[in-house]
Amino acid sequence: MRMGRHILALATTMLVAVWSTHPLAATPSGEVIAHQGDGSAPACTGCHGPAFQGNPAMKAPALAGLASSFILARLAHYAGPTGHNPAMRAVAQALTPADRQAVAQYLSTLPKAPR
Numbered sequence: 001m002r003m004g005r006h007i008l009a010l011a012t013t014m015l016v017a018v019w020s021t022h023p024l025a026a027t028p029s030g031e032v033i034a035h036q037g038d039g040s041a042p043a044c045t046g047c048h049g050p051a052f053q054g055n056p057a058m059k060a061p062a063l064a065g066l067a068s069s070f071i072l073a074r075l076a077h078y079a080g081p082t083g084h085n086p087a088m089r090a091v092a093q094a095l096t097p098a099d100r101q102a103v104a105q106y107l108s109t110l111p112k113a114p115r
């Protein structure tokens with residue numbers, strides 16, 4: 001049994017190594033994007049507030065608890081030809097489709113802003 005366990009440990013190590021170098025790992029989680037950006041797009045907290053409850057000084061509305069389909073639609077709008085908001089245009093155009101999905105999904109799980 002000793003030998004079997006050793007092989008299992010080795011297999012696990014190899015699996016973790018393959019997992020972490022897989023291209024899918026290049027997409028940061030929605031939580032990371034929202035708080036730290038994705039390397040090209042800035043963090044959403046910078047304008048939308050630390051808990052995504054909105055920031056009137058930046059004219060940035062609350063994002064917490066919005067439906068992910070709504071967030072995705074807004075990002076597509078800002079990135080497209082009819083999106084004229086300069087702040088969100090830059091953000092939306094910098095996000096990859098996978099990053100938009102991830103960040104929209106994450107924000108939709110957060111508690112809505114108190115009114």
Ligand code: HEC
Pocket residue numbers: 033034041042043044045046047048058059060061062063070071072074075085087088091095103104
């Ligand atoms: C540089 C400041 C800035 C940053 C950074 C920023 N936003 Fe925004 N965002 C704004 C502003 C300003 C608006 C309001 C634009 C308008 O009036 O349409 C907005 C609007 C939005 C809206 C529309 C909300 C609604 O109720 O219509 C979404 C969705 C959104 N932002 C998502 C994000 C996400 C996701 C990130 C991070 C990846 C992000 N924003 C980062 C400034 C910013």
